[in-house]
Amino acid sequence: VIDIRKLYGNTGRFTFDPGFTSTASCESKITYIDGDAGILLYRGYPIDQLAEKSSFLEVAHLLLNGNLPNAAENDEFTKNITRHTMIHEQLAQFYRGFRRDAHPMAIMCGIVGAMAAFYHDSTDIHDPKQRMIASHRLIAKMPTLAAMAYKYSIGQPFLYPDNSLSFAGNFLRMTFGVPAEPYIIDPVVEDAMEKLLILQADHEQNASTSTVRLAGSSGANPFACISAGIACLWGPAHGGANEAALNMLREIGTPDRIPEFIARAKNKDDPFRLMGFGHRVYKNYDPRAKVMATVAKNVLDKLNIKDPIFDVARELERIALSDPYFIDKKLYPNVDFYSGVVMSAIGFPTSMFTVLFAISRTVGWIAQWTEMMEDPEQKIGRPRQLYTGPTQRDFVPLSNRP
Numbered sequence: 001v002i003d004i005r006k007l008y009g010n011t012g013r014f015t016f017d018p019g020f021t022s023t024a025s026c027e028s029k030i031t032y033i034d035g036d037a038g039i040l041l042y043r044g045y046p047i048d049q050l051a052e053k054s055s056f057l058e059v060a061h062l063l064l065n066g067n068l069p070n071a072a073e074n075d076e077f078t079k080n081i082t083r084h085t086m087i088h089e090q091l092a093q094f095y096r097g098f099r100r101d102a103h104p105m106a107i108m109c110g111i112v113g114a115m116a117a118f119y120h121d122s123t124d125i126h127d128p129k130q131r132m133i134a135s136h137r138l139i140a141k142m143p144t145l146a147a148m149a150y151k152y153s154i155g156q157p158f159l160y161p162d163n164s165l166s167f168a169g170n171f172l173r174m175t176f177g178v179p180a181e182p183y184i185i186d187p188v189v190e191d192a193m194e195k196l197l198i199l200q201a202d203h204e205q206n207a208s209t210s211t212v213r214l215a216g217s218s219g220a221n222p223f224a225c226i227s228a229g230i231a232c233l234w235g236p237a238h239g240g241a242n243e244a245a246l247n248m249l250r251e252i253g254t255p256d257r258i259p260e261f262i263a264r265a266k267n268k269d270d271p272f273r274l275m276g277f278g279h280r281v282y283k284n285y286d287p288r289a290k291v292m293a294t295v296a297k298n299v300l301d302k303l304n305i306k307d308p309i310f311d312v313a314r315e316l317e318r319i320a321l322s323d324p325y326f327i328d329k330k331l332y333p334n335v336d337f338y339s340g341v342v343m344s345a346i347g348f349p350t351s352m353f354t355v356l357f358a359i360s361r362t363v364g365w366i367a368q369w370t371e372m373m374e375d376p377e378q379k380i381g382r383p384r385q386l387y388t389g390p391t392q393r394d395f396v397p398l399s400n401r402p
């Protein structure tokens with residue numbers, strides 16, 4: 001705690017906490033993490049139970065509304081989502097403005113932000129019903145927009161959503177299907193996709209969720225707020241770690257090269273870090289990584305894929321977790337360590353990994369945004385700073401400056 005009266009005069013005290021390592025920015029009833037014990041609960045339910053037993057849309061209902069839906073609520077919620085899976089045809093024109101080789105996360109930042117232009121006047125953020133419609137629109141349209149980003153990058157025509165399919169099945173078809181050919185959804189892949197989406201749906205006040213809340217605290221349009229979240233998620237220290245982790249595993253290539261990379265991660269003069277390792281909150285095994293490792297093994301076994309990077313990942317984990325550097329610093333695999341192996345096995349290129357994360361996290365972002373908007377005490381987010389620049393000085397005309 002800094003006594004800022006010394007710095008700024010008599011204006012009270014504030015906490016100096018770079019990176020917000022110990023500052024709570026809000027109250028929330030959505031997600032609970034015990035980082036030391038490796039526990040993650042959505043609205044009280046353990047993440048492994050949800051991943052094992054529920055569908056992504058049930059989890060979306062849970063996060064948004066606070067309860068697991070009964071059969072009638074589930075039907076109603078599913079209808080509400082599928083009603084909004086199509087996107088405005090004019091929005092589809094936006095893709096043509098991007099280079100074919102644009103990173104799909106760059107496209108997603110732009111396209112989701114552009115949705116604000118389509119739903120600006122119809123979204124009264126003070127009306128709970130309209131907030132809910134905006135939430136449904138975002139959850140429903142993200143897979144369509146993401147699949148279109150992929151199709152655009154490979155030069156294939158866009159596919160319209162098929163609302164008779166599951167959330168994951170519809171996304172897989174729009175991504176990998178081609179017009180005029182039936183697309184058979186592999187149940188193993190569909191199940192893995194649902195689990196992947198559930199595991200990443202919310203994670204309390206992480207960087208991107210805090211970004212969404214901060215953007216929303218000014219009363220901004222929710223689509224613009226989610227676009228801000230996507231931008232933040234993209235970074236390699238956050239959601240971009242899944243892409244970085246898989247690239248790292250591929251670069252390592254074979255288990256015999258692991259010690260070289262472990263040595264680099266431990267070397268303070270080398271900026272290299274083991275991607276998919278370490279977490280701000282978990283000082284124990286990330287419970288999502290445990291489930292993800294099992295999903296990865298299942299998908300590879302059942303699809304009969306012999307991917308050496310899974311062996312590299314397992315061996316890297318084994319070696320790191322018996323190394324004093326990683327033990328002392330409590331660095332364990334996080335959710336991104338194995339998610340890349342799963343997505344790669346399903347057939348996604350690495351550039352789509354963080355996009356998949358964004359589809360899933362949109363549920364958490366919009367649930368957190370809704371919770372904030374419902375709070376009567378809600379204030380604009382406005383962190384303070386510790387100013388370390390020059391003290392007041394007088395202007396010097398250009399001709400007199402040394």
Ligand code: ACO
Binds near residue numbers: 273280
């Ligand atoms: N490899 C090697 N050393 C590491 C790693 C790593 N992956 N992560 C942390 N460390 C070391 C740091 O060098 C630091 O050492 P020091 O105390 O000697 O300086 C110590 O562990 C603490 O690290 P910080 O960066 O201070 O921890 P912070 O909580 O700020 O960072 C983060 C957490 C960003 C996740 C970090 O562990 C990291 O960069 N990991 C790799 C990227 C990654 O996997 N990100 C995904 C996070 S999960 C998600 O966003 C979905």
